[in-house]
Amino acid sequence: MQEIIRVQDLCVRFFVRKRRSSLFAPREKAAVDALRGVSFSIAPGEIVGYLGPNGAGKSTTVKCLSGILTPTSGTADVLGRVPWRERVRHVREIGVVFGQRTQLWWDLPVQDSFDLLRDLYDLDARAYAQTRDRLVARMDIGDLLRTPVRQLSLGQRMRCDLVASLLHRPRILFLDEPTIGLDAVSKLSLRAFIRDLNREQGVTVLLTTHDMDDVEALCRRVLLIGRGRLLLDGSLDDLRRLAGGKRVCRAQVRKAEFPLPPGAALRSRRGEEVEIEFDPERLAADQLVLHLAKTAGLRDVQIQPPSLDETMAALYRQMGEVGA
Amino acid sequence: MRAFLALARTALRQQMQYRSAALAGVATQLAFGFLYASVYQAFYAGGSGQGDLTLAQTVGYVWLSQGTYRMMPWSGLRDIDAMMRDGRIAFELVRPRDLFSMWYGRAMSLRTAPLLINLPLVLLAALLLPGDFRLRLALPMLPLGALSLLLGMLVSAAMTTILTGTYFWTVSGQGINRFLPMIGSFLAGNILPLGLLPAGLREALRLLPFASMLDAPLRILIGAVDVGAALQVVGLQLFWLVVLAALGRAVVGAGARKCMVQGG
Amino acid sequence: MQAIRTYFVLALSDVRSQMQYRASFAMQTLGNFLASCVDFLGIAALFSSFGALQGWSLYEVAVLYGIVNLSFALAEGIGRGFDEFARTIREGNFDRVLLRPRGTLFQVLASRMEISRVGRLLQGAAVLALGLAGLPEPLGLGQGLLLAACVIGGTMLFLGVLFLQAAACFWTLESLEVFNILTYGGLQAVAYPLDIYQAWLRNFLLYVVPLGCLNYLPSAVLFGKDLPFPAWSAYLAPLAGAAFLALGALAWRAGVRHYRSSGS
Numbered sequence: 001m002q003e004i005i006r007v008q009d010l011c012v013r014f015f016v017r018k019r020r021s022s023l024f025a026p027r028e029k030a031a032v033d034a035l036r037g038v039s040f041s042i043a044p045g046e047i048v049g050y051l052g053p054n055g056a057g058k059s060t061t062v063k064c065l066s067g068i069l070t071p072t073s074g075t076a077d078v079l080g081r082v083p084w085r086e087r088v089r090h091v092r093e094i095g096v097v098f099g100q101r102t103q104l105w106w107d108l109p110v111q112d113s114f115d116l117l118r119d120l121y122d123l124d125a126r127a128y129a130q131t132r133d134r135l136v137a138r139m140d141i142g143d144l145l146r147t148p149v150r151q152l153s154l155g156q157r158m159r160c161d162l163v164a165s166l167l168h169r170p171r172i173l174f175l176d177e178p179t180i181g182l183d184a185v186s187k188l189s190l191r192a193f194i195r196d197l198n199r200e201q202g203v204t205v206l207l208t209t210h211d212m213d214d215v216e217a218l219c220r221r222v223l224l225i226g227r228g229r230l231l232l233d234g235s236l237d238d239l240r241r242l243a244g245g246k247r248v249c250r251a252q253v254r255k256a257e258f259p260l261p262p263g264a265a266l267r268s269r270r271g272e273e274v275e276i277e278f279d280p281e282r283l284a285a286d287q288l289v290l291h292l293a294k295t296a297g298l299r300d301v302q303i304q305p306p307s308l309d310e311t312m313a314a315l316y317r318q319m320g321e322v323g324a
Numbered sequence: 325m326r327a328f329l330a331l332a333r334t335a336l337r338q339q340m341q342y343r344s345a346a347l348a349g350v351a352t353q354l355a356f357g358f359l360y361a362s363v364y365q366a367f368y369a370g371g372s373g374q375g376d377l378t379l380a381q382t383v384g385y386v387w388l389s390q391g392t393y394r395m396m397p398w399s400g401l402r403d404i405d406a407m408m409r410d411g412r413i414a415f416e417l418v419r420p421r422d423l424f425s426m427w428y429g430r431a432m433s434l435r436t437a438p439l440l441i442n443l444p445l446v447l448l449a450a451l452l453l454p455g456d457f458r459l460r461l462a463l464p465m466l467p468l469g470a471l472s473l474l475l476g477m478l479v480s481a482a483m484t485t486i487l488t489g490t491y492f493w494t495v496s497g498q499g500i501n502r503f504l505p506m507i508g509s510f511l512a513g514n515i516l517p518l519g520l521l522p523a524g525l526r527e528a529l530r531l532l533p534f535a536s537m538l539d540a541p542l543r544i545l546i547g548a549v550d551v552g553a554a555l556q557v558v559g560l561q562l563f564w565l566v567v568l569a570a571l572g573r574a575v576v577g578a579g580a581r582k583c584m585v586q587g588g
Numbered sequence: 589m590q591a592i593r594t595y596f597v598l599a600l601s602d603v604r605s606q607m608q609y610r611a612s613f614a615m616q617t618l619g620n621f622l623a624s625c626v627d628f629l630g631i632a633a634l635f636s637s638f639g640a641l642q643g644w645s646l647y648e649v650a651v652l653y654g655i656v657n658l659s660f661a662l663a664e665g666i667g668r669g670f671d672e673f674a675r676t677i678r679e680g681n682f683d684r685v686l687l688r689p690r691g692t693l694f695q696v697l698a699s700r701m702e703i704s705r706v707g708r709l710l711q712g713a714a715v716l717a718l719g720l721a722g723l724p725e726p727l728g729l730g731q732g733l734l735l736a737a738c739v740i741g742g743t744m745l746f747l748g749v750l751f752l753q754a755a756a757c758f759w760t761l762e763s764l765e766v767f768n769i770l771t772y773g774g775l776q777a778v779a780y781p782l783d784i785y786q787a788w789l790r791n792f793l794l795y796v797v798p799l800g801c802l803n804y805l806p807s808a809v810l811f812g813k814d815l816p817f818p819a820w821s822a823y824l825a826p827l828a829g830a831a832f833l834a835l836g837a838l839a840w841r842a843g844v845r846h847y848r849s850s851g852s
Binding site: 014015063066067068069070072084087088089091092096101103105106107108112116119120121122148 | 590593594597598601604605608680681683684686687688689690691695848849850
């Protein structure tokens with residue numbers, strides 16, 4: 001299938017000004033490489049999670065792909081265009097949502113913001129009205145349209161922001177931390193909406209987030225970036241494997257003291273409940289269970305893959321140790 | 325004295341953090357000083373001045389008022405205004421300290437600290453300028469002028485505290501903070517030297533508290549008054565300092581009571 | 589045509605936002621009006637003390653003053669988005685502008701329309717009317733058109749300065765207060781006839797930041813003053829404003845290019 005986004009060797013180098021050491025000293029500049037040769041491509045209709053610690057280069061990539069930022073070198077092809085060369089035409093066909101920032105007019109009712117966007121994007125009046133009514137109904141924000149944006153709760157605002165980013169029917173949606181700070185109900189409804197949008201309209205989504213539940217719920221494919229380099233392009237299982245593939249065994253045991261075989265380590269103990277972390281490469285799960293049955297007086301056992309949050313924590317720790 | 329030096333050092337260090345802004349301020353003040361000096365030279369060249377200042381005195385007045393520009397009470401303490409709006413003022417009210425003294429102290433540093441950089445730099449530049457643009461100070465009057473300038477700062481800080489107190493009345497406080505400084509700066513001699521106004525007007529304005537902030541010390545420093553008159557001027561400044569401090573205490577007290585009754 | 593409609597849709601929506609804070613708006617407008625009144629009061633007071641300024645009467649200076657203040661009020665009202673641009677860029681809101689399918693200059697221009705500047709606008713118009721009342725004979729059609737062109741040219745020039753000021757923010761990320769010397773300083777400087785200044789300052793105001801072309805040249809022609817230029821040159825002078833605006837737009841473009849290749 002033809003790719004909708006293709007990125008090749010993207011490099012972005014910033015110059016950061018250092019503090020002057022004295023009043024008359026010349027300002028020194030330090031080069032910071034935000035991206036050092038990132039390449040990937042995305043097919044139409046995919047939802048891809050874009051992961052990495054803060055400062056890894058996530059938002060720099062999104063800025064390049066949305067045409068805001070011109071990279072130092074490398075190319076990108078989004079919908080057949082180089083985004084930063086044809087900014088105005090490019091942004092007509094993409095939607096961008098920043099969870100931390102609203103694109104609505106702070107002091108105006110939501111409806112007015114939508115109408116202003118219609119004017120800014122030069123949308124056909126009838127098509128706009130149709131799209132808006134459909135989105136408003138789907139996101140259930142009909143009651144909020146007359147409310148000034150500053151009076152909305154975060155969850156309400158986010159729903160309105162998402163509608164605003166879709167009024168011009170973009171084919172690609174960039175979501176930057178869309179669920180940050182939201183309550184559980186809002187998160188769930190937002191995820192359901194994004195999933196439907198992707199299924200029904202075939203909108204391609206690139207999702208940047210720290211919320212691994214978002215990733216688990218939406219993405220079959222993830223890109224992991226660290227210190228400006230792409231570290232992984234694969235499935236969630238690939239991600240877990242990369243993190244070292246540790247597994248967790250939760251067990252109820254009668255004995256207070258018992259030995260552990262090599263490859264296993266006690267993580268926590270509360271009464272009879274213990275959590276044991278083990279490396280499946282060195283110690284098979286059935287061996288561990290057998291061992292516990294013999295030595296610890298096993299009552300109940302459960303073996304789980306580590307949560308994505310734990311996986312990411314382990315990965316970020318590794319990145320920190322590996323260094324640049 | 326040692327406490328004062330320590331305070332001054334802290335204030336100077338704080339100001340140094342904003343040195344690019346401070347230097348921009350100095351550049352602006354020098355540019356405006358030069359501009360006004362040019363304008364007054366042109367007016368004096370016409371020869372029919374009615375004011376009680378000579379050209380050299382007027383030019384000196386211009387430089388001094390530029391150097392002390394940030395001493396004027398341009399507004400109350402703005403962070404207190406922000407506190408009134410979002411309710412943090414409650415913390416300020418429960419502190420076991422006298423609110424007026426606390427705010428007066430902060431107003432004092434707000435009005436003096438910026439001068440530590442601005443005043444010396446502007447004056448130094450003005451003292452080195454050629455010809456009619458040079459600042460000429462009346463050296464024998466310097467000690468009395470410095471005392472008067474200090475009193476001017478204290479009066480200005482009292483005015484700042486009054487303005488801060490009016491923030492307790494949100495809407496009208498906003499209005500007062502917008503209009504009083506504007507009109508006050510004219511009445512103080514910041515827009516043009518009071519000495520260039522028609523005789524009756526200037527004598528009347530000099531009795532008001534605004535003139536005690538700026539016009540009083542400036543007139544002494546440029547030598548427009550003799551020692552006897554200067555002492556009278558300083559006496560008037562003292563009078564206004566006492567009155568404004570009392571007024572400030574009353575405004576802050578009334579505001580705090582109103583705030584407590586209404587529950588913030 | 590479509591762009592003009594969109595401009596008004598956007599700008600008027602900003603006006604609607606401001607109208608939600610009616611008391612604050614009323615106070616700002618009144619404050620803006622009073623501040624400019626105090627300003628002209630100073631000039632009027634000088635004329636009452638000195639009589640005239642190198643052959644220029646108060647009426648004639650009122651025309652100088654009225655033209656630039658009208659222009660300045662218009663430019664500040666229209667170009668408020670550029671005046672506050674440092675904040676836009678610091679808070680990362682310029683990315684939002686780049687994400688929309690319109691030119692950046694257009695969007696920032698359309699983002700704000702500060703109606704409180706009506707205060708200075710009214711005052712400037714009143715002072716201009718006062719000055720024109722002092723003309724020996726009523727204004728002819730050509731002269732009237734010239735005046736209008738000068739106000740428009742002046743607006744463009746001040747907008748150009750605002751563009752420059754905002755463009756600088758792409759590099760400095762903070763607002764450069766030194767630009768106040770150009771805006772407020774320029775405003776003060778050309779409120780008086782340029783004859784009174786030293787040659788370098790006069791040339792600066794005619795050829796570098798050509799504010800003088802927009803009020804001094806045409807007023808001198810209107811009042812039959814001696815000029816080192818032919819009278820028809822006054823009718824071309826308003827073009828200086830357009831040229832300066834173009835310069836500002838070029839600087840803005842360079843700034844956007846810099847921003848987009850360096851991020852924030």
